[in-house]
Amino acid sequence: MSVISSTGNARLNNAAKDTATDTHHSAPLLLAASAALTPAGYAVSPLGVTVLSNLPLAAFAFVQVSGMAPIKQILSNKTTGDLSCFPFVSLYTNCAIWTLYGWLQSDPTLLYANAVGLVCGAAYTAIFAKYTHQSMSKYFVGSAGILGVFLSSPVWAPLVGTDAPTVLGTFGMSTAVVLMASPLAVVGTVIKQKS
Numbered sequence: 001m002s003v004i005s006s007t008g009n010a011r012l013n014n015a016a017k018d019t020a021t022d023t024h025h026s027a028p029l030l031l032a033a034s035a036a037l038t039p040a041g042y043a044v045s046p047l048g049v050t051v052l053s054n055l056p057l058a059a060f061a062f063v064q065v066s067g068m069a070p071i072k073q074i075l076s077n078k079t080t081g082d083l084s085c086f087p088f089v090s091l092y093t094n095c096a097i098w099t100l101y102g103w104l105q106s107d108p109t110l111l112y113a114n115a116v117g118l119v120c121g122a123a124y125t126a127i128f129a130k131y132t133h134q135s136m137s138k139y140f141v142g143s144a145g146i147l148g149v150f151l152s153s154p155v156w157a158p159l160v161g162t163d164a165p166t167v168l169g170t171f172g173m174s175t176a177v178v179l180m181a182s183p184l185a186v187v188g189t190v191i192k193q194k195s
Contacts, residue, residue: 057113063179064117067091067124080132082193087182088128089139092121094175097150101168104154146175 035043044052067088074080095117102110129136150171154164 057109060113060117064091064120066183067120071124071127074127074131078131080128080134083128084185085125085128085132085134085136085139086185087179088121088124089143090121090175090179090182092118092125093143093146094172094179095121096147097168097172097175100151100154101165101172104165104168 035045036049037043070083074083095114098110098114099118102108102112102114125139150168153167157164157167
């Protein structure tokens, strides 16, 4: 995607006029003409745009597969030990909200990436629940309450003068922060066990 403001177009047009008689500067002009300009006026090559567009997806994929190591340990030991299910529950809760947002916005990137996260989070949570001795009810009730309110936002948001994407996007930012902070739930265990 390229974002070129009217200021950016004016800069390119002025640069073209200034260098029309000066062949020494024609190469940078051609490079700038093929690059997308950011709102701040920086030129980004098409390769740079592609990399920057896909880097968040790759980073989120790493977040999604990061649950595989503890799940392998749980399956091997047939117990969760002192691990917390909070990272897994927060993954599916966050991804459910962003999956609906992606669907409502007709954004396949958000929809597919978060649908995969929703499936991973639900699978991780199911495996955790199977092998834990801990009560999962507070996590399930909390997640169900959050999801019940926000996944029903297409119904109630217009009644309060807003729309569902605004509600989901605003709250989704909060659930994303919780998701990124959720590994901190195991810090106490790591310090106690020194591993």
